[in-house]
Structures are given as structure tokens and as C-alpha cells.
Amino acid sequence: xxxxxxxLFQRFLDVVEVVGNKxxxxxxxxxxxxxxxxxxxxxxxxxxxxxxxPGDPGEAVEIKNLLNAEGIEYIFSSMxxxxxxxxxxxxxxxxxxxxxxxxxxxxxxxxxxGFVLAIPNRFITLGxxxxxxMSSVASDAGYVVLPPLGALIFAALGRHPLxxxxxAFAGVSGGFSANLFLSGTDVMxxxxxxxxxxxxxxxxxxxxxxxxxxxxxxxxVFVLTIIGAWVTEKIVEPRLGSYKGEANEDIEGITAIEKKxxxxxxxxxxxxxxxxxLLVVPSGAPLRGEDPGLDGIIMSPFMDxxxxxxxxxxxxxxxxxxxxxxxxxxxxxxxxxxxDTMASMGMFxxxxxxxxxxxxxxxxxxxxxxxxxxxxxxLDSVNFSGIGLILLFILxxxxxxxxxxxxxxxxxxxxxxxxxxMMQLGYAPEFTQMAYRVADSATNxxxxxxxxxxxxxxxxxxxxxxxxxxxxxxxxxxxxxxxLIGWTIMLIVWMWLGIPLGPNGPIHYG
Numbered sequence: 217x218x219x220x221x222x223x224l225f226q227r228f229l230d231v232v233e234v235v236g237n238k239x240x241x242x243x244x245x246x247x248x249x250x251x252x253x254x255x256x257x258x259x260x261x262x263x264x265x266x267x268x269x270p271g272d273p274g275e276a277v278e279i280k281n282l283l284n285a286e287g288i289e290y291i292f293s294s295m296x297x298x299x300x301x302x303x304x305x306x307x308x309x310x311x312x313x314x315x316x317x318x319x320x321x322x323x324x325x326x327x328x329x330g331f332v333l334a335i336p337n338r339f340i341t342l343g344x345x346x347x348x349x350m351s352s353v354a355s356d357a358g359y360v361v362l363p364p365l366g367a368l369i370f371a372a373l374g375r376h377p378l379x380x381x382x383x384a385f386a387g388v389s390g391g392f393s394a395n396l397f398l399s400g401t402d403v404m405x406x407x408x409x410x411x412x413x414x415x416x417x418x419x420x421x422x423x424x425x426x427x428x429x430x431x432x433x434x435x436x437v438f439v440l441t442i443i444g445a446w447v448t449e450k451i452v453e454p455r456l457g458s459y460k461g462e463a464n465e466d467i468e469g470i471t472a473i474e475k476k477x478x479x480x481x482x483x484x485x486x487x488x489x490x491x492x493x494l495l496v497v498p499s500g501a502p503l504r505g506e507d508p509g510l511d512g513i514i515m516s517p518f519m520d521x522x523x524x525x526x527x528x529x530x531x532x533x534x535x536x537x538x539x540x541x542x543x544x545x546x547x548x549x550x551x552x553x554x555x556d557t558m559a560s561m562g563m564f565x566x567x568x569x570x571x572x573x574x575x576x577x578x579x580x581x582x583x584x585x586x587x588x589x590x591x592x593x594x595l596d597s598v599n600f601s602g603i604g605l606i607l608l609f610i611l612x613x614x615x616x617x618x619x620x621x622x623x624x625x626x627x628x629x630x631x632x633x634x635x636x637x638m639m640q641l642g643y644a645p646e647f648t649q650m651a652y653r654v655a656d657s658a659t660n661x662x663x664x665x666x667x668x669x670x671x672x673x674x675x676x677x678x679x680x681x682x683x684x685x686x687x688x689x690x691x692x693x694x695x696x697x698x699x700l701i702g703w704t705i706m707l708i709v710w711m712w713l714g715i716p717l718g719p720n721g722p723i724h725y726g
Contacts, residue, residue, distance in 0.1 A: 265279050279583060312557050316554055316556065317554060323538070324365070362387070385661060425719060481540075644723055672688065
């Protein structure tokens, strides 16, 4: 796009990109941030800054110095564990083992070509965003699966692959709190909301359920899909312009042997899903929880096993397809394909090491808890009500989300404070939780401190070697802005109409 044709908003995004790209390489930046946390922990300790732990009333939490003798011992003794314990590391590598086989046998390429030929082009962007939003049912696995697939689909269509990656990332991360089904997020946040409500009204809390937001989050899927597709095609893709690199995913017809491979792949996938269901659905199944009904699936070992299950659901069809098409002739071919996949993840592993140190130091010093509590107390001191209160709460939660990526960690700090406050002002705990979920999701995609941000940069560098934090933030900023505005408007309209947020999920309390 020429400079003359750029509007004010496009030029603003260019400024964001330029300023952001002045930052060091992501691996270096995380190392600098880790060092900064260490220095701040020593500098702030003499001021005896402390807060009451919301999860354990009466317990004072202070900023911990990591530059004294005990802290230095922790730095050296925990370095390996910080790397190994970095949340996305195992998720990414295990999932990519299965995806790598499916990709290198040609299965993904064949599926993409078939998908492109079968679906009208005008629906593809909608499909990618929709799949991203729905991926939250599989917890964090969508971060590893869908952005690279979105890039491949766009490349196959001759469109800019980074626009496809951005659309998928927006759906996965920005739409994390929306889904047509209940997920682990509903269970995790719901239990904290119920505990917060019990502070004010134990009887009310006793009749609450984890599906309290299901109606709203189900409708949100379609709203966010439309917004995400519009932003992709009207803002992000025009700004990226034409892709100048080489795209190997040309749209080609499906050959006879590929068609045979896809048929047997579909059969193997259906069988794999049935076998997985037998491990989860029947009473007494090994991956089923103890609770009856749907709770036995949501609160179960199955939810904790989604990463290896997803890897297997990619691996088995990939093996079948490879055997049919002769891309796999022996176990040596499979091992080589997995090895090549791991080699391509080298940059991510470097990022994981420095990011793991930063995240661990930030948690160990208690800075995340202190920042969250002070932010919560600020809202408590503001005497707002109505729309102003809701907007302020959403903005503060969205801001805190930039610094603390875990939805459960933030809500564990905020729910005991905000749920009682909002109940006293006449708003139901179910409504407070939904407002939090709107804010928590919308700014995920512009936070360099978000756990999977480094993963997305690593994927994007396949198509743009110079991809930096600034470029990615400037690309995702329009999604964050329009998701936050559109979703907030939807919440306010929902509130005005008085529609229940879900089963026994009112908006007003008392």
C-alpha cells in the first residue's frame, strides 16, 4: 500500500510498528526483563511494600528480594527448572511431534488444498477465526495448531500468510473466553466466582453453577468471528500488502493417490475419536471424572490430557496418510520427520529459556500479586456505578492482563475483591465474571508478556525473518481494539435487555 493511500489509523499502526521494533530480539528482551525484575526486587524491598493475599486472608505478601544470598541461590538452583517448567514448552513440542508428521507426509497440504477447493473463498477468513475461537475448548493447544495452519491456508490462496496467522491468533487468543461448549475455563473461573459470592451471600453462592455464562459466550463466538474476519480483510491484510516471499502451498487438484490417502485418513481419524470417546464418556472410563453428567467430562483427566490427545489425533492420520501415499516406508522415515520438526523449533526453544526465567522471577518476587492487588484496590476506591463502573472495571482488567497472562491467577486475586463490591452495587457475580472474561481475552493478543507470544513470533518468522515484537503488536492491535469495543457493547446491550447470561445466570443481584 502506498503512503498516499494510508489513512490516519494505518499511519498510527506504522508508528506502533516502528517504535515496537526498536525493542531488542524477543529472547534478549526476556533476558533484560528478567534482570530488571531482579533489580526491582532489591530496590523495592526496603520500602516494605506488602498486600494481603486475597486467596489467604490475613496473610501479608511482600516483594521478595532475589539479589540477597537466598535469592541468588534460588536464581542458580532454579534456572534449569524454570526452563523445563516454562508452560508452553512441553505443550508446543509434544503437539508439534504429531503435527510435524502430518505436515511432512503431505497430509496437511492435501487437506488444505481440498479445503480451499471445497469452500468458497469468501468464507475462509470467517472459518479460520471461528476455528480459533472454538479452539479454547482444547485449552492452550489452539495456540500451537491454528496460527501456522491459518498461514498455510492463506499462502495456498495466494494471500499474505501473516494475515492468516493473525486471523487465527486473534480467534485463539482474543476469543479465548468464547465457545459453543463449556471448557476448563468455565470450571476454573466459575469456582472462584462462587467463592467470591459466598463472602457476601453464601446461600446465593450455593445455587450458582459453572455454566453461568454459557449463553453469552456461545453468542460471542459468532460476534467475534464476524469482527475478526472484518478486521482481517479490511485492516490487517491491506496493510500487509502482497506477500513477496515464496509460498509453496499452491492450490492444486487432489491426485488419485492423495484422495485414497485422505479417505483412509478420515477413517483412521473417526476410529481415533471413537476410541478417545470410549476413554472419556462411559461411566468409569479411565479419563472420566467422578462427577455425573457433563461435569464428569469437564472436570476430568481428559481435560488434563488434551495435548497428547491432540498430538495423537494428528499423528495417527499422518501415519496412515504417509503409508498410503508411500511418504512413509519405514519407522526411520517417521523418526526423521519428527527430528526435522524439532529442528525447526530451535528459535522457540531459545525464547523459552529466557522467557522461562523472567516468568519464574516475576512470580517468585510476588510482583504480579502486588500489582494485581493494588490495581484492584484502585477500582475499589472509585465511586462509580452503572455503565461507567462496568467500563472502568473492563479497562483495568484489560490493563492488568497485559502484565499477568494467566486468567486464573488474575481472577484468583480479583474475584474476592470485585465480586463482593459489584454485588453490593446490585450486579450479580455471573455478570462480574463475564465482564472480566471480556477484558481478559481482548488484550491477550497485544501483550508481549503473554506466554504464547514468543510462540507466535517463531511461527511468523517462517514468512518474515525480521518479524519483531513491534510488528506483531501493530498487526494484532486492530483486533484487540475492535474485540474490546464490540464485545463490551454486546455486554452492555445484553445488560440493558436483561437477558440471562446462562443457566441461572442473572445480570442483577438482589
